Amino acid sequence: MSAERTINPRTIRVRILNWYANNKRDLPWRQTRDPYRIWVSEIMLQQTRVAAVIPYYDRFLERFPSVQALASAPESDLLAAWAGLGYYSRARNLQKAAKKVIELGRFPEDYASIRDLPGVGDYTAAAIASIAFELPHAVLDGNVVRVLSRLTGECGDIRSSVVRQRLRTLADRLIDTARPGDFNQGLMELGATVCMPKQPQCLLCPLSAQCVARKMGQQDEIPSKSLRPAPRGVEKTLLVIERDDNILAWRRPAESRRLAGFWELPESDQLRGARLQSRSGAFRHSIVNTTYRIEVFRATLELVPKGFHWLAMKKLDEIPLSTTAKKALACLGERGAESKGV
Numbered sequence: 001m002s003a004e005r006t007i008n009p010r011t012i013r014v015r016i017l018n019w020y021a022n023n024k025r026d027l028p029w030r031q032t033r034d035p036y037r038i039w040v041s042e043i044m045l046q047q048t049r050v051a052a053v054i055p056y057y058d059r060f061l062e063r064f065p066s067v068q069a070l071a072s073a074p075e076s077d078l079l080a081a082w083a084g085l086g087y088y089s090r091a092r093n094l095q096k097a098a099k100k101v102i103e104l105g106r107f108p109e110d111y112a113s114i115r116d117l118p119g120v121g122d123y124t125a126a127a128i129a130s131i132a133f134e135l136p137h138a139v140l141d142g143n144v145v146r147v148l149s150r151l152t153g154e155c156g157d158i159r160s161s162v163v164r165q166r167l168r169t170l171a172d173r174l175i176d177t178a179r180p181g182d183f184n185q186g187l188m189e190l191g192a193t194v195c196m197p198k199q200p201q202c203l204l205c206p207l208s209a210q211c212v213a214r215k216m217g218q219q220d221e222i223p224s225k226s227l228r229p230a231p232r233g234v235e236k237t238l239l240v241i242e243r244d245d246n247i248l249a250w251r252r253p254a255e256s257r258r259l260a261g262f263w264e265l266p267e268s269d270q271l272r273g274a275r276l277q278s279r280s281g282a283f284r285h286s287i288v289n290t291t292y293r294i295e296v297f298r299a300t301l302e303l304v305p306k307g308f309h310w311l312a313m314k315k316l317d318e319i320p321l322s323t324t325a326k327k328a329l330a331c332l333g334e335r336g337a338e339s340k341g342v
Contacts, residue, residue: 007152007210013176013183019206020186025050025193028057030185035107035132036067039097042124043090050192056085067107071098079261079320086287086323088259093119111137131181138171139184140164143191149223150195153212158223234292237268238328239299240280246310248301249325262322265329266308274299281331285324294324296331 024030027050029041040060044053063081064070070078073095082091097117101107108114110133115125126137138144145158148167156163176183194201200219202208213222241248249263250270268274280296304310311319316329 007170007174009174012151012174012207012210015206016186016190017176017179017182020182020189023193024185024189028054033132035109035128037061038132039107039120039124039128040094042127043094043119044085046090046124047087048085052085056082067098067101070095071102075261076320080318083262083320084323084326088262090119109133111135127184130175130184134179134181136175136177136180138168138175138180139188140168140171141188141191143188143195144171144184146197146223147187147191147195147207150200150213150219151207151211153216153218153222155218155222155224158225229289231286231289231291234290236292236294238265238294238296238324239268239271239274239276240265240296240328240332241271241274241299241301242313243310245313247313247316247329248304248308249311249321250308259322262320263311263325264322265325268297271299271301271305271308273303274301280328283327283331285327292324294328296328298332 029038032038041053041057044057044060060081063077064073075092075095078091078095079088082088085091097119100117104113108117111125111129114120114128115122120128123139123141126139127141129135129137130139145164145167148154148170149158152170154163154167156166158164158167171187174183190205190207194205198220202211202214202219205211205214208214211219213219239248247265249265251263252259252261254260266274268276277298277300280298282293282295285292285294
């Protein structure tokens with residue numbers, strides 16, 4: 001008999017719900033059932049750590065307190081509020097979805113309609129449906145996949161569609177239909193704080209007695225993942241060119257595949273006539289499978305070519321400025337690479 005069939009769903013539900021009630025973190029999106037606020041949090045949490053999201057979440061809702069405010073906001077304001085979170089298509093899809101919600105007349109209250117919003121996938125739709133509306137749809141994010149893989153001793157590659165479907169079937173079987181929102185959040189919280197990728201805290205886990213991976217002593221090996229390609233390294237030089245409290249920058253076009261509409265500092269290859277003055281610092285910046293090593297130099301330029309513009313330094317917080325540009329500006333006044341640890 002497989003490990004999945006020997007699991008007692010009722011036992012799992014009781015243990016998860018009791019543990020979650022006593023151990024859940026006090027996170028701002030857990031203080032509401034407002035689908036708008038829950039939706040914003042779930043989009044921000046896609047591929048982003050909780051600690052990084054919290055300050056953005058609070059500021060974003062201060063700036064866009066309702067779906068109407070978000071739908072009507074200028075895109076430049078939206079991108080400025082999102083700057084630093086990365087994956088900027090999420091912000092654009094948020095606004096597209098907000099406009100669709102306005103057309104519908106209210107936030108959709110069933111899984112299929114939520115799933116139909118731009119930028120919402122299976123996981124996000126299940127999270128919103130269960131947390132905001134108590135609909136019995138199981139979530140399957142990375143944390144839940146890890147918990148269920150260890151619970152059942154799943155040795156297959158979790159990037160495999162067959163394994164994912166097996167875990168999804170189990171998640172659907174386990175979900176507590178009376179309290180689906182708390183149960184889903186409990187499984188995710190367990191994976192985030194106890195059943196972690198490395199050094200899982202098995203002695204603190206409410207499911208330790210049922211966990212097959214722990215019984216086999218394989219909690220550190222499960223779940224299994226196929227190897228990703230090694231990251232590639234790219235070196236760049238960014239220039240800080242100032243004039244009368246303004247800084248020279250260029251804007252990515254609307255059709256750009258990455259960071260469309262964001263302002264960037266010029267690279268040395270873009271301004272062959274620039275004269276480097278002093279090195280301000282350096283930093284590393286990773287995007288997906290590429291790690292950039294970026295050096296920052298103050299420079300001067302006599303003739304500004306077409307496509308570059310002067311931006312007022314005091315208004316940089318009001319425009320969508322790329323993360324690399326922000327990091328480069330933060331290097332000003334630093335004492336070079338040694339002070340940055342690069």
